[in-house]
Amino acid sequence: MEYLYTIIILVGLYVVLASSFNLVIGYAGLISIAHPVFYAIGAYGSALLARDFGWPAPLAMLAGALLAVAASILLALPSLRVSGDYLLIASIGFQLGLLEIIKNVSWTGGAGGLTNIPAAFAPSTPHWVYAVIVVVVAALSVLAVRAVAHGAYGRAMSALRDDELAFSMLGRNAVAMKVGSFALGCGLAGFAGALYAHQFRYLAPDQFEILQSSAILTMVVVGGLRTTWGPVVGAVMLQALPQAITFMNLPPSLLGPLQGLLFTGLVLVFMFIRPQGLIPAADVWTGAKEAHDVGRR
Amino acid sequence: MLSADIIAQILWTSLATSSYAVLFALAFALVLKVNRVFNFAQAAMMTVSFYAAHATVALAGLPSWLGFLAALAGSLAIALLIEVLGFRTLRRRRAAQMFVFIFTLIISELVAYIAMLVFGTWPATIFPSLFWPVTLVGGIAVSAWDLPAVGAMLLAVAALFGFLRFARMGQFMVAVSDNPDLAELYGIAKERVFLFAMVISALLVALAMFLYGTRAQVQPTTSIELMLFAIAATIIGGIGNLWGAAITALLLGVVQNASVLFIPSEWQGFLLYVFLFLAIVFFPNGIRLPQRSRRLTRKTPTPTLDASPTSDPQKV
Amino acid sequence: MSAVVEIRGLEKRFGGIVVADGIDLTLTAGRVLGLIGPNGAGKTSLFNLISGVVRPDAGSVRLDGRPLDGMKMHQRARLGLSRTWQNLRLFPSLSVLDNLMVAPRRYAGESLLRLAFFPGVVRQAEAESRRKALQILERTGLADVANKPAGGLTFGQQKLVGVARALMNDARCLLLDEPMAGVEGQAYQTIQNVVRDLAASGVAVCVVEHNVAFIRDLCDEGVFMFAGRVLARGAVADLIADPRLTELYFGT
Numbered sequence: 001m002e003y004l005y006t007i008i009i010l011v012g013l014y015v016v017l018a019s020s021f022n023l024v025i026g027y028a029g030l031i032s033i034a035h036p037v038f039y040a041i042g043a044y045g046s047a048l049l050a051r052d053f054g055w056p057a058p059l060a061m062l063a064g065a066l067l068a069v070a071a072s073i074l075l076a077l078p079s080l081r082v083s084g085d086y087l088l089i090a091s092i093g094f095q096l097g098l099l100e101i102i103k104n105v106s107w108t109g110g111a112g113g114l115t116n117i118p119a120a121f122a123p124s125t126p127h128w129v130y131a132v133i134v135v136v137v138a139a140l141s142v143l144a145v146r147a148v149a150h151g152a153y154g155r156a157m158s159a160l161r162d163d164e165l166a167f168s169m170l171g172r173n174a175v176a177m178k179v180g181s182f183a184l185g186c187g188l189a190g191f192a193g194a195l196y197a198h199q200f201r202y203l204a205p206d207q208f209e210i211l212q213s214s215a216i217l218t219m220v221v222v223g224g225l226r227t228t229w230g231p232v233v234g235a236v237m238l239q240a241l242p243q244a245i246t247f248m249n250l251p252p253s254l255l256g257p258l259q260g261l262l263f264t265g266l267v268l269v270f271m272f273i274r275p276q277g278l279i280p281a282a283d284v285w286t287g288a289k290e291a292h293d294v295g296r297r
Numbered sequence: 298m299l300s301a302d303i304i305a306q307i308l309w310t311s312l313a314t315s316s317y318a319v320l321f322a323l324a325f326a327l328v329l330k331v332n333r334v335f336n337f338a339q340a341a342m343m344t345v346s347f348y349a350a351h352a353t354v355a356l357a358g359l360p361s362w363l364g365f366l367a368a369l370a371g372s373l374a375i376a377l378l379i380e381v382l383g384f385r386t387l388r389r390r391r392a393a394q395m396f397v398f399i400f401t402l403i404i405s406e407l408v409a410y411i412a413m414l415v416f417g418t419w420p421a422t423i424f425p426s427l428f429w430p431v432t433l434v435g436g437i438a439v440s441a442w443d444l445p446a447v448g449a450m451l452l453a454v455a456a457l458f459g460f461l462r463f464a465r466m467g468q469f470m471v472a473v474s475d476n477p478d479l480a481e482l483y484g485i486a487k488e489r490v491f492l493f494a495m496v497i498s499a500l501l502v503a504l505a506m507f508l509y510g511t512r513a514q515v516q517p518t519t520s521i522e523l524m525l526f527a528i529a530a531t532i533i534g535g536i537g538n539l540w541g542a543a544i545t546a547l548l549l550g551v552v553q554n555a556s557v558l559f560i561p562s563e564w565q566g567f568l569l570y571v572f573l574f575l576a577i578v579f580f581p582n583g584i585r586l587p588q589r590s591r592r593l594t595r596k597t598p599t600p601t602l603d604a605s606p607t608s609d610p611q612k613v
Numbered sequence: 614m615s616a617v618v619e620i621r622g623l624e625k626r627f628g629g630i631v632v633a634d635g636i637d638l639t640l641t642a643g644r645v646l647g648l649i650g651p652n653g654a655g656k657t658s659l660f661n662l663i664s665g666v667v668r669p670d671a672g673s674v675r676l677d678g679r680p681l682d683g684m685k686m687h688q689r690a691r692l693g694l695s696r697t698w699q700n701l702r703l704f705p706s707l708s709v710l711d712n713l714m715v716a717p718r719r720y721a722g723e724s725l726l727r728l729a730f731f732p733g734v735v736r737q738a739e740a741e742s743r744r745k746a747l748q749i750l751e752r753t754g755l756a757d758v759a760n761k762p763a764g765g766l767t768f769g770q771q772k773l774v775g776v777a778r779a780l781m782n783d784a785r786c787l788l789l790d791e792p793m794a795g796v797e798g799q800a801y802q803t804i805q806n807v808v809r810d811l812a813a814s815g816v817a818v819c820v821v822e823h824n825v826a827f828i829r830d831l832c833d834e835g836v837f838m839f840a841g842r843v844l845a846r847g848a849v850a851d852l853i854a855d856p857r858l859t860e861l862y863f864g865t
Contacts, residue, residue, distance in 0.1 A: 025395070029395065031395050031398050031399070033402065078577060078578040079577050079578075081581075085335065085394070085398075086532075086577050086581060088335070088398055088402075089335070089528055089532070089573065089577065090573070090574065090577050092521075092525065092573075093525060093569075093570045093573035093574055093577075094570075094574075096521075096522070096525070096570060097567060097569075097570030097571075097573075097574070100566055100567050100570065101567065104563055104564065104567070148725070148728070151722060151728065151735075152720070152721065152722020152723075152728070152735055152738075152739055153722050153723070153725065153728055155707065155711050155714065155715050155722070156715055156720065156722060156723055158704065158706050158707055158711075159704040159707055159711075159712075159715045161706070162703075162704040162705055162706050162707070163702050163703075163704060165666065165686075165702065166698060166702035166703070166704070167704075167715075168685070168686040168687045168690070169664060169666075169686050169687075169690055169695075169696055169698075170687075170690055170715065170716040170778070170781075170782070171687050171690030171691045171716075171717075171718050171719075171720070171782065172687055172715070172720060172723060173687045173723065174687070176723070177723060180724070180725045181725075184725055210406060210521075211406075214403065214406050217399065217403075221399070253413075253417065253418060254414065256413070257410040257411075257413035257414045257418075258410075258414065260406060260407075260409075260410035260413075261407065261410040261411065261414065264403045264404075264406045264407040264410060265407060267399065267403050268400075268403060268404070268407065271396060271399070271400060271403075272386060275390075275392075275396070283706065283762070284706055284707065284708060284762045285706055285707050285708075285711060287711075
């Protein structure tokens with residue numbers, strides 16, 4: 001049972017990560033690979049606030065998410081001011097650079113990892129409680145991304161992806177919208193990180209390396225970019241698959257690369273053979289409420 | 298503490314280590330200029346050429362020139378695969394820029410994972426020892442690696458310069474990079490030019506990686522960091538400006554080597570990300586030489602249309 | 614009649630090419646001004662300079678007395694500047710209705726914070742802009758295709774959508790870049806009527822157009838541009854009749 005709860009929690013967290021990454025890369029059309037690093041910022045931020053400053057876990061988690069939001073704005077503003085292409089490069093540098101810092105300073109536990117993170121609940125609390133919380137958070141994230149993408153904001157994001165110049169000429173602030181959706185996506189990732197930290201109570205920098213980036217990217221691309229359920233399907237599937245590999249009792253030195261090979265290989269296969277993913281997105285944007293009108297036409 | 302000797306030593310070491318950095322930057326900048334692609338798959342080319350040389354020399358015990366050939370072959374093979382199977386398909390589909398980005402990045406990661414599975418994650422080298430005999434030249438330590446490396450770099454740069462300037466294919470490349478559609482109208486086959494740019498980039502990468510691998514240890518993830526250095530140089534040097542990228546790579550090398558004096562060595566690697574960030578924030582369009590470019594626009598003669606009759610401008 | 618847009622000493626060159634060479638021009642409320650001139654005279658460039666796509670080297674643009682210099686495109690649009698594009702620039706992945714609904718001068722759904730904390734405000738604004746969009750679509754004869762993807766319409770209809778979208782701004786000044794190129798029949802008449810109504814309601818309209826008949830029928834006044842300069846301003850019929858301008862137009 002214990003193992004099952006752990007899997008449910010992990011799958012739930014990846015649903016949050018994949019959905020929020022879908023908001024960034026799919027709906028907003030912003031290419032960043034640094035999603036795991038915002039996951040890390042949320043996790044480390046919350047863990048340190050709770051452990052070293054005695055913040056209660058829920059408050060620390062919120063603060064962790066806000067830290068991720070702040071960091072994402074800091075990254076996105078200068079690079080998006082120039083052109084979308086630069087965000088990708090900046091995100092690679094940001095991810096590797098921040099992990100380098102985490103590995104080299106002592107107060108994050110360095111390369112050895114951060115231990116003794118306070119648990120969210122007293123030890124007597126049954127384990128399924130946390131699993132339920134994570135599942136609820138995952139469901140809320142999916143719904144939030146869906147609401148944003150299919151509401152007035154989503155209409156504007158769709159227009160922005162089509163033609164930025166015409167979009168600006170209508171009085172829409174393209175940079176603000178890009179930064180806004182990026183910050184929301186990264187904030188959700190940060191919250192997922194905080195949830196992770198107080199459950200597993202141990203963090204190490206190599207959990208947030210580029211392997212994680214490809215894992216999340218794979219979930220979105222394989223599941224279906226710009227769809228509500230694609231990332232969910234991708235997250236569930238790709239979280240279950242590596243678990244199967246884990247059962248084969250491979251040494252960790254093989255396990256990591258093998259998972260990486262699986263993730264990157266899947267992205268390539270899907271990119272060339274089925275670019276729309278398992279769940280294809282509609283060609284034309286539809287609002288949450290208008291969807292029925294259009295269908296009946 | 299900052300004696301002339303130390304400064305001279307730093308400059309010399311920077312020049313020597315820039316031999317590969319310049320070539321990596323040129324390879325990246327060339328593909329960006331001609332194919333208009335941020336070719337993050339360059340890291341894959343780098344990884345493959347290193348491990349090809351490593352397998353040939355260190356594992357199979359074959360002579361080093363065979364190792365160099367293996368590096369060339371490995372790099373070329375990957376470049377051709379990427380161009381023919383990847384880029385061509387994506388161009389034909391008119392895939393969004395995002396897919397091209399993802400594709401190149403994923404290829405690099407895929408190759409890194411394969412290298413980890415085959416060769417392990419431990420640092421590896423081409424020759425069993427990284428030690429090169431050192432001679433003192435007027436107070437400066439010059440290793441036996443330095444001169445051949447710098448010489449090879451200069452030769453490669455000269456060859457590239459000559460190729461772009463004088464060879465027909467080189468001129469085509471410049472034409473395509475200026476305006477691909479116009480070039481097509483003049484009967485220059487874009488596809489061949491794109492392929493050729495990838496080939497040249499692969500050759501530069503193989504040479505540079507061979508140089509790097511004979512002087513330092515390499516892990517499957519090393520290439521991505523080396524490539525980020527090249528990207529920073531390309532951005533600061535001005536996108537589309539090959540020689541700007543090369544010179545910037547050289548200068549960044551000097552800064553990185555000089556930093557030994559000021560910051561602890563474990564933070565050396567971090568400097569790279571500082572470069573990258575500064576490049577994006579402050580020099581997104583490269584460093585312009587303001588005076589020269591301004592004079593160029595000012596001095597251009599106004600078009601002869603100006604002489605047309607404007608005797609009665611207000612004819613209301 | 615008051616000046617809506619005042620352009621003073623506008624200069625811009627790209628390398629050696631001069632696209633604006635000291636342009637002075639005033640757009641007046643309630644009047645339709647036609648820009649005439651050969652290709653490369655700087656007509657579209659003038660639109661780009663006014664709307665902020667391109668930064669001028671010198672000179673200033675004012676909208677209702679307010680200097681626009683240094684402002685970004687979206688800021689100018691929010692002050693009441695609207696334009697269409699020669700090459701349409703519709704949003705193909707939106708329906709015709711949504712193309713319009715994304716275009717009001719104030720768009721409540723642009724802020725995530727407002728969406729999260731004042732969903733009622735956003736809903737109300739959306740309902741209002743939907744009503745307005747449907748009204749405009751009715752007026753431009755596009756009501757039937759409101760829910761079709763914008764990319765799937767005929768070229769003439771797409772031109773109409775471009776104009777209709779620009780109307781959502783309630784602009785003080787509307788710049789129309791070749792609204793008639795490739796348009797025939799019903800759409801032609803519709804655009805003419807819409808523009809005329811708009812001017813009658815006090816908007817300053819400026820049109821770049823090669824269709825001389827359209828310019829003559831519609832414009833209160835014309836301006837002849839050549840090599841980034843305003844060479845002449847006057848009644849369109851007079852400008853067309855001037856042999857020197859005709860010679861410049863068709864080249865020698």
